[in-house]
Amino acid sequence: MDQSTIPPVLRYFLYFSFMSFVGWVVESLFRSYQEGRWVNAGFLSGPFIPIYGFGALIISFIALGAQRMDPPLAWALIVLSPTVLEYGSAWLLESFFGLSLWDYRDEKFNLHGRICLKFSLYWALLAVVNKEVLAPWVFGLIRSVGPSMAYFYAGALTAYFLMDLVHSIRAVFNFKAVLKDLQTLIAQGGQFISTSDILREARGKLDTLKGMGNRGLPLEIRRLLKPLNAFPALWRPFQETFLVFPDWIKERLEKRLGKKRLGKK
DSSP states (O other), rough: OOSSSSSHHHHHHHHHHHHHHHHHHHHHHHHHHHHHHOOOOSSSSSSSHHHHHHHHHHHHHHHHTGGOOOOOHHHHHHHHHHHHHHHHHHHHHHHHHSSSSOOOTTTEEEETTTEEHHHHHHHHHHHIIIIIIIIIHHHHHHHHHHHHHHHHHHHHHHHHHHHHHHHHHHHHHHHHHHHHHHHHHHHHTOOOOOOHHHHHHHHHHHHHHTTTTTSSSOOHHHHHHHHHHHGGGHHHHTTTGGGOOOOHHHHHHHHHOOOTTTTOO
């Protein structure tokens, strides 16, 4: 093998990673604009959304085989593949985690809440931009780093992805566990509380805690913030349990996540 070239598997992995980062930028900016505040979008804690990386890989593989296809068929596959990927990913995540991490039921022309016409058009546009503009530039950038740095980046990214994936999966399962506990409290007519002493102390220090970010919230609630920020669809089941929280926690959540998220104007 020519030692001056980067192996295809390595090249495509770096491409996947780069496009996952681009997807995180696009998604976070879009969501931040919608909500009027910064939103760290995506399943992972870090600046990567893998579904964008997988989508970019699929488009690249289709483009490789496009020479053996009729051009209309190739372009149809390219613009439709992100929507197919989104539907399949939603189904897998719902099956694995038992949660809908995105929900288009409020959008017109949606299918099972997993895909909708409006976002499918967005994905189609991004697919064209990816094939015609981003992919050639990114692959050229990858070639320019050379094999040694490519191996270094790939190793570092692999270690990071594994650690972040484990952490993020734990966060989602923790969300499910806390949500189940809150639903049990509702069924029992109870209220969320760690101990009476901690709650009374927290109420007494509420004014002092103003401006301290999310540190005034109990640990169980702080662990919910990333999934809630990343996936608006999780607010549907969470809002159903909101009545079990004391007023001071509601106020802290309102400050952290915004009145709009809590159904207020």
